[in-house]
Structure formats: C-alpha cells, structure tokens
Amino acid sequence: MTKDRYLTPLAASLPPTVPFVGPETLERQRGAPFDARLGANESVFGPSPNAVEAMKREAAESWKYGDSTSHDLRNAIAEYHGVKPENVIVGGGIDGLLGNLVRLTVTDGTPVVTSDGAYPTFNYHVVGFGGALHKVPYTADHEDPDRLLAKAKEVGAKLLYLCNPDNPMGTWHAPETIARTIDALPEGTLMLLDEAYADFMPPGSRLPERADDPRVIRFRTFSKAHGLAGARVGYAIGHPDLIATFERVRDHFGMTRVSQAGALAAIGDNEWLSSVIGQVSDARIALTRIAEEAGLKAIPSATNFVAIDCGRDGAFAASLLKALEKNGVFVRMPGVEPLSRCIRVSCGRPEDTECFAQALRRSLAELDALRNQ
Amino acid sequence: MTKDRYLTPLAASLPPTVPFVGPETLERQRGAPFDARLGANESVFGPSPNAVEAMKREAAESWKYGDSTSHDLRNAIAEYHGVKPENVIVGGGIDGLLGNLVRLTVTDGTPVVTSDGAYPTFNYHVVGFGGALHKVPYTADHEDPDRLLAKAKEVGAKLLYLCNPDNPMGTWHAPETIARTIDALPEGTLMLLDEAYADFMPPGSRLPERADDPRVIRFRTFSKAHGLAGARVGYAIGHPDLIATFERVRDHFGMTRVSQAGALAAIGDNEWLSSVIGQVSDARIALTRIAEEAGLKAIPSATNFVAIDCGRDGAFAASLLKALEKNGVFVRMPGVEPLSRCIRVSCGRPEDTECFAQALRRSLAELDALRNQ
Numbered sequence: 019m020t021k022d023r024y025l026t027p028l029a030a031s032l033p034p035t036v037p038f039v040g041p042e043t044l045e046r047q048r049g050a051p052f053d054a055r056l057g058a059n060e061s062v063f064g065p066s067p068n069a070v071e072a073m074k075r076e077a078a079e080s081w082k083y084g085d086s087t088s089h090d091l092r093n094a095i096a097e098y099h100g101v102k103p104e105n106v107i108v109g110g111g112i113d114g115l116l117g118n119l120v121r122l123t124v125t126d127g128t129p130v131v132t133s134d135g136a137y138p139t140f141n142y143h144v145v146g147f148g149g150a151l152h153k154v155p156y157t158a159d160h161e162d163p164d165r166l167l168a169k170a171k172e173v174g175a176k177l178l179y180l181c182n183p184d185n186p187m188g189t190w191h192a193p194e195t196i197a198r199t200i201d202a203l204p205e206g207t208l209m210l211l212d213e214a215y216a217d218f219m220p221p222g223s224r225l226p227e228r229a230d231d232p233r234v235i236r237f238r239t240f241s242k243a244h245g246l247a248g249a250r251v252g253y254a255i256g257h258p259d260l261i262a263t264f265e266r267v268r269d270h271f272g273m274t275r276v277s278q279a280g281a282l283a284a285i286g287d288n289e290w291l292s293s294v295i296g297q298v299s300d301a302r303i304a305l306t307r308i309a310e311e312a313g314l315k316a317i318p319s320a321t322n323f324v325a326i327d328c329g330r331d332g333a334f335a336a337s338l339l340k341a342l343e344k345n346g347v348f349v350r351m352p353g354v355e356p357l358s359r360c361i362r363v364s365c366g367r368p369e370d371t372e373c374f375a376q377a378l379r380r381s382l383a384e385l386d387a388l389r390n391q
Numbered sequence: 392m393t394k395d396r397y398l399t400p401l402a403a404s405l406p407p408t409v410p411f412v413g414p415e416t417l418e419r420q421r422g423a424p425f426d427a428r429l430g431a432n433e434s435v436f437g438p439s440p441n442a443v444e445a446m447k448r449e450a451a452e453s454w455k456y457g458d459s460t461s462h463d464l465r466n467a468i469a470e471y472h473g474v475k476p477e478n479v480i481v482g483g484g485i486d487g488l489l490g491n492l493v494r495l496t497v498t499d500g501t502p503v504v505t506s507d508g509a510y511p512t513f514n515y516h517v518v519g520f521g522g523a524l525h526k527v528p529y530t531a532d533h534e535d536p537d538r539l540l541a542k543a544k545e546v547g548a549k550l551l552y553l554c555n556p557d558n559p560m561g562t563w564h565a566p567e568t569i570a571r572t573i574d575a576l577p578e579g580t581l582m583l584l585d586e587a588y589a590d591f592m593p594p595g596s597r598l599p600e601r602a603d604d605p606r607v608i609r610f611r612t613f614s615k616a617h618g619l620a621g622a623r624v625g626y627a628i629g630h631p632d633l634i635a636t637f638e639r640v641r642d643h644f645g646m647t648r649v650s651q652a653g654a655l656a657a658i659g660d661n662e663w664l665s666s667v668i669g670q671v672s673d674a675r676i677a678l679t680r681i682a683e684e685a686g687l688k689a690i691p692s693a694t695n696f697v698a699i700d701c702g703r704d705g706a707f708a709a710s711l712l713k714a715l716e717k718n719g720v721f722v723r724m725p726g727v728e729p730l731s732r733c734i735r736v737s738c739g740r741p742e743d744t745e746c747f748a749q750a751l752r753r754s755l756a757e758l759d760a761l762r763n764q
Contacts, residue, residue: 022636023579023605023632023633024495024496024549024550024579024581024633025495025496025636026495026496026497026498026501027498028498029494029495029496029636029639029640032639032640033639034635034638034639036459036638036643037643038459038643038644039459040456040458040459040460040643040644041455041456042458042459042460042462043458043459043460043462046462055455058455058456060454060455060456061454062454063454064451064454065451065453065454069453070450070451070453073446073447073450073453073649074446074447074450076621077443077446077447077450077649077653078437078438078443079621080438080442080443080446080618080619080620080621080622080653081433081434081435081436081437081438081618081619081620081621082414082428082431082433082620082621083413083414083431083433083614083620083621084621084623085413085415085416086409086411086412086413086415086416087413087415087416089415089416089419110483110642110645111642111644111645113642113644113645114642114645117642121402122397122398122399122402123397123398123399123402124399125399125400125401128399146639146640176397177397206396206397208397232396241456245453245454246453246454247453247454247455247456248449248452248453248454248455248456248457248647248648248649249453249647249648249649250457250644250645250646250647259396260396260397262407263395263398263402265407265409266402266405266406266407266519267402267405267519269483269484269486269487269490270409270410270411270413271411271413271484271486271623272483272484272486272487272623273623274621274622274623274647274649274650275621275622276446276450276621276622276647276649276650277647277649280450280453
C-alpha cells in the first residue's frame with residue numbers, strides 16, 4: 019500500500035509531525051517519570067475540589083451521551099462573563115475550537131497572519147486546511163500588533179491570531195492596545211484573540227467584553243487557571259452569528275459528561291480560582307529569583323509560566339532543556355529564534371519550584387563542565 | 392454582520408441543521424425528564440464498576456493533559472483484538488474518527504457511497520468536507536452490499552460506508568458476505584466498516600480481524616456495550632499506513648484523562664461486558680414480545696436496540712414517536728422511507744422495557760382515539 023493512496027492532495031501534502039510531544043511520551047522514552055512536570059503550563063495546583071467531586075459524581079452517568087449543547091455550562095459561562103448564551107460556544111479546549119474556526123474560514127491559500135513563534139497548534143490547523151501562513155516577528159519579546167496589522171493589510175488576511183497574554187513569552191498588552199488593534203483591523207479580517215492565560219493578568223489589564231463585536235472572537239479555557247487541562251473544555255465568545263456557524267462543523271456530542279460537570283463546578287468556585295492565581299503569582303516571583311541566582315533573566319509574565327532568557331542561542335537553550343529532562347524536570351521552549359534563547363517554565367508549588375531550581379543548577383554545571391572539556 | 396462574512400464557500404453552503412437532537416434538549420423543551428431514555432442506543436446498564444472507579448480516581452489528575460498517544464489504551468485495544476498498536480487509532484468516539492477520516496480523504500466533489508437511511512453523522516462529515524454523497528436503498532431492511540458495490544463502481548467512490556450490524560435497523564450480514572464485499576471493492580475504494588454494535592452480534596458472526604488489509608478500516612466504540620457513550624472513546628483498526636495518517640489532522644491532546652482511564656478499565660472487564668450482552672439479549676426478546684402484543688412487528692436485531700415496524704407510513708411512526716415522548720419515553724426513528732415506518736427502541740433494564748410497554752399502549756390508544764374522532 020502506498021501510504022497516501024486514499025488521501026486528498028491537501029492531506030497528502032501534510033507533514034507527519036505533531037505540534038507537541040507529550041510528557042508521558044518523554045517519560046516512556048527516558049524510562050522514568052519526571053520529578054516535576056512544568057512544561058505544558060498545566061496547573062499543578064489541580065482543579066477546584068468541587069470540580070473533582072462533580073466529576074466523580076458524574077462518572078457513573080457516563081453511559082449517557084453528554085448534553086450536545088453543553089446547555090448548563092454554556093449558560094454559566096455566559097453569566098460569568100455577562101454575555102448572552104448565544105455569544106458562547108463550548109468545545110474541546112481552545113485547540114478544538116481553533117480547529118473548528120479554521121475549518122469554517124480557511125481553504126486553499128487563504129491568507130492568515132500570526133507571530134513567528136506563537137502557538138504551533140494554531141499553525142497546525144491553518145496548514146491542515148490549506149491556508150497560507152504569514153508570520154511576523156515578535157518585537158522585544160512581545161507579539162507586535164502593528165506588525166500583525168500591517169501584514170494583514172498587505173496579504174488581505176482572513177484571520178489574524180493574537181495571544182494575550184502571550185504564549186510562549188508570557189508578555190502582554192494593555193487593553194487599550196488590544197482595542198486599538200481591533201479597531202484598526204482591515205475590512206474582512208477576523209481577529210482570533212487567544213486569552214488562554216487571561217485569568218493570570220494583573221487586575222485592570224483585561225479587555226472588557228465586547229461580545230457583539232463581529233471583528234473579534236475570544237478564546238478561553240478551563241485548562242490553565244481552572245486546572246482542567248485533561249478534561250478538554252474551552253470556549254469562545256463572539257458575535258452570535260459567528261458563534262452559530264460552529265454548529266455546521268462541530269462534533270455535537272463531543273463533550274464528555276464528566277468534563278461538562280467538572281467545568282460547571284469549576285466556574286462556580288471563585289475562591290479556588292483566586293487561590294490558584296495567588297499561588298501562581300508567588301511561583302512567578304520564585305522562578306524569577308531562581309533565574310537571577312543562576313545568572314539568567316526571567317521575562318516579566320502575566321501567565322502561569324515564566325520564559326527564562328538563557329542568555330545565549332537556541333542551541334544552548336535546547337541543550338539546557340535536554341539536561342533538565344535528564345535531571346527529572348519537564349519544561350519546554352519556544353521553537354523559533356530569537357525566542358528560542360529561552361526556556362519556558364510553568365508555575366508550580368514550592369516543591370516543584372525547588373525541584374526546578376536544583377535541576378537548573380545541576381544542568382548548568384553539567385553544560386559548563388562539557389564546555390570546559 | 393452578514394452571518395457568513397468570514398466563511399469559506401463550502402462552510403457558507405452548509406446547512407445549520409444538526410444530525411441529532413439530544414435527549415437533554417428534548418427534556419428542556421417538554422419541561423420534564425424522561426421516565427425511560429431509550430433513544431440513543433446508550434447502555435442503560437452503565438459502564439463496568441471498574442471503569443467508574445478508574446474514572447473517579449483519575450478525576451483529580453485532570454490538571455494534566457491526557458496522554459497524547461493514548462498509549463496504554465491503544466496497547467490494550469491492540470492486545471484485545473490481537474493486532475499491533477500500529478493498527479489502532481484512538482479518538483473521540485466513532486463520530487470523531489469518521490470526521491478525521493473524511494477530512495483526510497474527501498474534498499470538493501469526492502464521490503462517497505452509503506445507504507439511504509444509514510448513519511446521518513457520517514453524511515454530516517461527508518457534506519461538511521464537500522463530498523458528493525451517493526445513496527443506495529436498503530434491501531429488505533438490510534444495507535445491500537451488492538448495491539453499494541455497484542454504485543461505488545458507477546461513481547468511482549473513494550469511500551464506501553457499511554454499518555454491520557446496521558444502525559438504525561439492527562440487521563446484519565454474515566462474515567462471508569462482508570469478506571466477499573471487501574474482496575469485490577473497486578480499485579481505489581476504501582470501505583469504512585462501522586462496527587459500533589459488533590459486540591452484540593451472535594457468536595461466530597463477526598468478521599475475523601484483517602488489520603493489515605489496506606482496503607478496509609473498521610470502527611469500534613466504548614459507547615455501546617461498554618456503556619461509556621458520555622466518555623467519547625472510539626477506535627479504528629486498519630492498515631498501519633492509513634492509521635498513521637490520522638496524526639496529520641487529529642487533535643493530539645483531545646482525549647480526556649478520565650475517558651482514557653475509564654476505557655482502559657472497561658476493556659479489561661470481560662465479565663461485565665458478557666453480563667451486559669446477556670441483558671441486552673433479554674431486552675431484545677422482551678421488546679419483540681411487547682411489539683407483537685401491540686400488533687406491531689420487531690425486526691430481528693444483532694444490536695442493543697430493536698427497530699419496530701409500526702405497520703404504516705413514516706408520518707404514523709413520527710406521531711407515535713411524539714406520543715411516546717409525551718408519555719415520558721425517549722426513542723428515535725429512521726429518517727428515510729421505507730425505514731421510517733419503524734421506531735427504534737434501545738435495550739434497557741426490565742423497568743425501562745416495562746415503562747416503554749406502558750407508554751406504547753397508551754400512545755397507540757391515543758393515536759387510535761385521534762383517528763376515530
């Protein structure tokens with residue numbers, strides 16, 4: 019059999035690579051579990067105990083398909099954000115929703131603009147549907163709205179992707195900057211505003227809801243501050259007409275019962291959310307100090323991770339990453355120069371942070387010894 | 392905003408209809424829960440207690456993304472079927488996997504053959520990717536392999552969909568018939584063999600594994616006999632080259648941790664599976680008797696549901712369905728003549744079956760009274 023015998027020309031052209039290798043895969047390769055799991059910006063603090071209880075209660079009900087409209091969760095999200103349920107679509111994480119939206123809007127050669135080094139899974143979807151990716155560089159470790167706008171105008175972009183606060187650098191823009199960018203969008207360009215990490219932003223720095231603005235669709239998730247990455251629940255907020263189009267392509271019964279129940283309980287537990295945000299803030303301070311003590315530089319972050327500038331090139335950061343892995347700590351790094359001079363470390367509990375600190379010292383010493391051989 | 396402002400021409404052409412309305416939606420419309428939930432071929436008997444325990448244990452671990460390769464589950468499935476892990480892809484139910492496969496193989500105008508009245512969600516995917524659906528009629532309430540083959544030859548079909556045992560009629564073909572059909576496939580036609588209900592087939596009637604046959608890909612699910620519809624776990628078995636192509640389009644971190652854990656425990660509990668299959672067999676006998684007592688005719692089934700021929704046209708069956716709904720019982724019916732003379736009733740516990748029997752008597756009497764007015 020030729021491998022691509024039945025494939026469409028587009029599918030046959032797609033690379034077999036995947037955006038991310040999971041920590042379980044790495045653990046199987048190295049033959050041992052990690053001592054600290056700080057690579058995927060998961061919330062080591064876990065989900066709200068109410069969410070865990072709700073998921074346990076729902077487990078035995080899993081013989082029933084989940085509610086195909088995620089009715090209760092959708093309504094709770096709408097209430098939480100002060101928007102209408104018609105402004106909200108629930109889906110399988112931001113990944114799943116980005117896939118849906120790209121499928122709805124991108125076909126062969128559709129121009130799409132993003133930043134070089136921004137979320138690879140978005141790029142995976144755009145390439146997967148045949149779109150033409152146009153990437154602009156970061157400016158001073160920030161996604162650059164003006165460059166994105168200029169490129170969108172130049173290529174007549176259908177989509178403009180902006181992640182605020184940014185992943186993988188953790189930097190962010192003020193709400194006025196985002197609002198100004200939306201107002202300056204070229205006719206026919208839709209902004210995808212990925213706000214996966216918005217819960218961690220400093221107070222007052224979040225863009226107010228503008229749910230009925232047809233030029234922007236905003237993505238949020240239960241994977242980060244709510245600690246439910248493994249439950250795959252994300253949502254988008256946008257104009258009701260755009261939100262309604264997801265019905266044409268989404269997997270209607272795709273949301274599990276347990277995940278719907280967990281997310282519903284999570285969004286009702288503000289106390290837990292505040293506590294996680296506080297602990298993340300503590301961890302950011304600790305990671306910044308650890309970086310400084312090691313002679314490295316932490317980049318200010320409004321997320322649950324810190325990008326640490328290792329002061330040299332991508333090859334050095336990659337060898338540090340490998341050494342950290344060997345020393346029991348899972349972290350990741352940006353894939354593109356100049357961001358790839360950094361490693362990206364998720365915020366964890368004090369014991370996780372301490373584990374990282376020790377592994378960092380050991381790994382840097384090992385790399386030093388290698389260099390001096 | 393014009394609704395379709397940002398959409399591709401294909402997306403703009405798609406109908407806003409959805410393949411199925413969920414029972415929760417119907418319950419909200421009628422303002423009360425159903426007394427018996429027998430419409431979606433869920434397993435009222437529930438999942439294995441081991442699966443429920445595993446899911447409860449995993450709930451608190453949901454802060455971690457699920458294993459992106461479903462490694463342990465994939466290996467367990469391979470072992471269960473006596474195939475290699477490379478023959479197996481795990482995904483978000485058969486619905487999700489059919490979506491992936493259609494995306495890989497179908498583009499504008501790609502000819503696809505199925506039976507008129509067969510699984511609507513497959514059609515939803517084909518239309519959603521721009522394919523040209525060619526439907527052949529059932530023959531005597533069976534999907535008709537010869538008609539499907541003839542049509543595939545006529546139109547040069549890329550895909551040929553066959554569900555065995557069939558949904559929505561419950562009928563089935565002998566393994567020799569399926570094998571002969573595979574051997575007679577035109578060059579370039581891939582058979583999608585949907586075996587969602589295969590666990591319920593009479594012993595000896597299942598097609599032996601032929602995992603390395605490049606002409607067929609087989610779909611199985613944890614939603615039916617394993618009682619995990621709400622966990623969204625399905626898998627496909629096929630040639631390793633074809634299976635590998637799913638990596639190019641699937642949502643790699645899309646499987647929840649809880650669902651992976653539940654399915655892994657479920658596939659290890661053969662005792663529970665046998666017990667469910669036994670209870671389903673009892674329920675089929677009971678439903679057949681109930682149909683006969685009501686002057687209707689149950690169609691022999693190798694699934695966990697029974698299609699009951701209501702003896703008149705689709706309009707009558709639809710009004711019976713509505714009356715059953717009003718009387719507290721959720722069932723469904725085929726969407727296309729002549730299958731739509733039937734209602735489709737899932738197998739349940741004796742109390743579910745009794746509830747259906749009472750609602751059926753009441754509903755038929757109400758329709759009779761209406762007719763005689």
